[in-house]
Amino acid sequence: MILRSLLFSALLLAPWAVPAAEKPNLILINIDDLGYADIGPFGSSNATPNLDRMAAEGMKLTSHYAAPVCSPSRASLLTGCYPKRVLPIPHVLFPAAAVGLSPDETTIAEVLKEAGYKTACVGKWHVGDQPEFLPTAQGFDSYYGIPYSNDMGPPADGSKSNPGKPLPEPKGQAKKKAAPVNDETGLKGAAQPPLPLLENNNVIERVKAEEQFTVTQRYTDKVCDIIRQNKDGPFFIYMPHTAVHFPLYPAKNFMGKSPNGLIGDWAQEVDSCVGQVLDLLRELKLDKDTLVVFTSDNGGALNHGSNNKPLRGSKGQTFEGGIRVCTVVWAPGKIKPGTQTEEITSHMDWLPTFVSLAGGKLPERKIDGKDLSPVFMGAEGGKGHDVFYYYRGFKMEAVRSGPWKLHLDKGELYHLGRDIAEEQNIAAKHPEEVQRLRTLVEAMKDDLGLDGAEAPGVRPLGRVAKAEPLIHADGTVRAGFDGIAKKLP
Template structure:
């Protein structure tokens, strides 16, 4: 009989925790047997409450473990320049493995088909033209990212993240525009494009100053050489691995932005001559190696299951460079145009246990959506000012019935020119002049060919059955044209449009360089 009064294995930890002896327990038991059911009901309730509280506490603790974020962005890599997206002449085993362990987006877009603007969209969640960043900023630019904007680094800083960028910045190189003034703890890299140097094949002598490498806010190496450029991808990977190892015990945001495969192409000895595609293929294989180094560092440090990794490119291939340019595959045109070859990018998301492996999201999405999605994952507060991206976490996870939350996407280029609107499968162009290499002699070995002008009319394409944008169906679909025109009017009123000479009420000024006081 006494054995029945001994607390069982499931009660002992609770009794120890609350310093309740076995005699007390036995007393409770005897009281119950004697008929003091009310007391036992109270005990049961107390036990249930304590147990539930413990469960809730455990669950809350698990949920509040903040995820690490890694974004790897390349420069001018074409849609078809990753194995799982159709690469030819070179292999990308690490990116392919990342895709099989995660999810690929086959209709993902940068916010503009050019360097500074596209990076602005990624880092702020805003259309770059909304905040005054267009095109590609050069050395000593008098404008850059404004102090009034919030970057991804500043977003997650609210939650105590360690932050770093290794690679290309391109949002202004004056001190007030540098990454360390906009939320990044560490910076190592080149502040703008790697062709903005004295060796540019088309620039007049004196156009560009010596190319610098920055560490935080100091240009520690001025006068980058070809030999230096050959090591950049390796140096960025080494910095990334070091950062992961140094911050494995706290949440971190790591942004790796390689200068490659932007021309001039450079590759280290370990990959030179390795691919069947020549120098361009060698460069992509080294980028893939760098991605592999980061994935291995996450695994080695036990961070795989708590890290969201994203891979993409800033815009499409620079087609005028011929054999030194990438491929947009089935897409039309490339960098510098608003045909899909200019801004539809390879996009891979990986987070074991959170993002379903070996899956595809075939619908549209854009880099501006990454900012609010990360805000959701980290619990960080969005800025008070308007941003344009929307949370697309359900698209990442493959939630049943998930849909893109946008009514449409706006495709701007040049100096705030609204050139097209994308809504679902439909894409409507507005009359403008762009460029094409069709019928032109392509560039070779780093010397570009010459584009010719291409006049685009009031054209409508259905991308579901015409991914190459070859058949204008505006005449057959007047109602669709009307609907997309109405959406365009919203953008013109909000952000303006140089093509129709409109000034938007929701546009904001970029940062402007303030010369030091004399």
């Protein structure tokens, strides 16, 4: 164990020289819709003692970027690419989508599995719910979770309203008939099928309101079991929580505990669950051999109670509050405690960073991320991105270089170092910066393009000939999905 710890230190200092038998364990905890200031390390008054300790023992990434919404963000994290390159869709995926992350893409799980890792995904997947797109087809040895957002189910099952609140009123055509609203990205609105809980490729449960209360702890129990079973390592666990996405279902023993309402209650449960994982690593003496990342898939949803201060904007936007996410990296004895970096980092960096630490091989296809391990270690020359492009769906809406950020449509220029809240448009005072940033935008035109789905660097989606719900409206599990005919209550 001591030898492994010393070798892990060497990996972070010289990530290109990794002994084949000694590789760090890797855990990536990805919260859903967590606001920049929804946890203590980033300014919340809500009690999150385990995350406070994690940040005190690790490093905060204060300029870390995801994507404005769920599916593109997760595709970026899994592939090391800008979302538009690998999942060119206008918004997010829905149940029974005929498209998803292409099996031709190389995921973070696939490269780590090739490097000798056991790989597991526990939680919300959301890059395709058909068997061809699920985690076990994309490099993960096992999967346990809900394959998309917890609001993508029938209203009567509690998927469209918070606990104790009335069911939402049908809108538009749904008042007349809950007809399926379906394009290749899946079923929408009142026509959405029951929420499935999967274990590997098997539907094991229909998730109704009562089950929603328990899912955060159940994910945590599953992750702890995987750690115990693979304590001799190396392992990679991707833990994309359902929390804290609307509808808000904190465990009942956490309800009413926070000054920030239901979302604060759920953030407290998330904190508790992170603490359980870190405590287990300490108990098994794996803490010195493990790198843990805590992050969010996009900014918080202000209409559901999140706090993104001091950032402007909300989930779904390319203002900083929609895309910059609270992120902590923890590796005791390897990362200098209580540190932070303002380097520009992103979800597309996790793949190359983990590959570097694991001594693996990068995908043969083009990726956009970079190895951040020198940044974590404070190594000389450790840098994030010089330029970051803000895509929302097919469209590039902004670009950042250093502290300068230009919103393209209105030509608004902000200096994020002096104006993190994007309140003072200084384009008129700095035309040279506006021109420099527009030149950077033009450089991307022949790669991912500036708008529309088609561009030279955009790769094809995965597609299936016929997409079906995993659970039909009558509770019947889709025929042939797990080879067992059954009907769920």
